[in-house]
Amino acid sequence: MQPIELLAVVSDPHCGSTVGLMTPTYETLKGQTISQSPVQKWLWGCYQDAVGFVRDVKGESPLALVINGDCIEGIHHGTKEVISPEVGDHKQLAIDCLSPLAELATKRFMISGTECHTGASEISIATSLGCERNPDFPAPKDGKKDNDGAYIFDRLALDIKGVRLVARHHMPTSVRRNLSATQLSIQLGEEQLEAVNNGEPMPRVLLMAHRHRTGHFMDDNGMSVVTGAWQALTRHGHKVVSAARCKPSVFILDWRGKKTGELPHVHYRTYRAPSQSAIAL
Numbered sequence: 001m002q003p004i005e006l007l008a009v010v011s012d013p014h015c016g017s018t019v020g021l022m023t024p025t026y027e028t029l030k031g032q033t034i035s036q037s038p039v040q041k042w043l044w045g046c047y048q049d050a051v052g053f054v055r056d057v058k059g060e061s062p063l064a065l066v067i068n069g070d071c072i073e074g075i076h077h078g079t080k081e082v083i084s085p086e087v088g089d090h091k092q093l094a095i096d097c098l099s100p101l102a103e104l105a106t107k108r109f110m111i112s113g114t115e116c117h118t119g120a121s122e123i124s125i126a127t128s129l130g131c132e133r134n135p136d137f138p139a140p141k142d143g144k145k146d147n148d149g150a151y152i153f154d155r156l157a158l159d160i161k162g163v164r165l166v167a168r169h170h171m172p173t174s175v176r177r178n179l180s181a182t183q184l185s186i187q188l189g190e191e192q193l194e195a196v197n198n199g200e201p202m203p204r205v206l207l208m209a210h211r212h213r214t215g216h217f218m219d220d221n222g223m224s225v226v227t228g229a230w231q232a233l234t235r236h237g238h239k240v241v242s243a244a245r246c247k248p249s250v251f252i253l254d255w256r257g258k259k260t261g262e263l264p265h266v267h268y269r270t271y272r273a274p275s276q277s278a279i280a281l
Contacts, residue, residue, distance in 0.1 A: 011068035011209030012229035016090025069113025069169030184217035
């Protein structure tokens with residue numbers, strides 16, 4: 001079997017949000033057909049391009065896919081910005097949206113997102129997409145079926161071509177763009193120190209999400225990546241980061257042609273948000 005030397009990562013589609021990733025139409029569990037809003041049309045066009053980008057970089061090589069949390073918007077904090085009050089619709093929409101990427105991958109891994117958004121919903125999404133089992137989850141006994149919770153990770157560790165990679169959803173946020181890279185280096189350093197202090201292999205690659213802003217940091221000892229969200233600003237976003245723009249992204253880490261222990265080549269695609277219209281007076 002050909003070893004996997006390619007890993008794609010995507011996060012934060014927030015399916016079910018009125019400004020999150022959505023297929024051109026979706027039929028709810030109650031049979032109502034919903035169509036995309038203008039911003040969702042733009043997001044879907046970018047996403048189709050991203051899937052094609054992954055397909056082109058992949059070629060005939062086997063690929064692993066990390067879905068790094070917040071697959072759904074969920075019902076939280078009294079929000080009205082949802083396509084349906086039924087979480088089951090959010091889950092099914094996430095499966096519909098993520099399936100084209102999942103189908104490109106030989107192995108798929110699901111990371112838990114933020115509970116106020118997802119609850120336990122990502123467990124069933126991971127099962128539907130055929131995600132890999134968490135080896136630290138207790139094995140089923142007495143011939144019983146494996147618990148679906150075994151197919152999701154709070155924290156994922158992978159070894160790829162002699163490099164330890166850690167993926168987790170959460171990281172600190174920053175309102176100020178000029179400080180946005182700081183946490184990428186801080187979090188990488190903390191991961192490395194904690195691993196060494198516990199006698200574990202030192203991670204050289206850290207994948208994060210959550211803060212909705214694309215970023216990539218690299219030094220002589222490792223690299224960290226944070227993927228952008230497939231969601232435009234909600235009303236909450238306009239309150240806390242009102243100057244921000246929606247810039248979704250997908251990353252591919254490529255060890256093909258690299259020596260064992262070397263950091264990967266990074267391919268990524270990020271999308272510039274549509275410009276706001278100005279009114280001439």
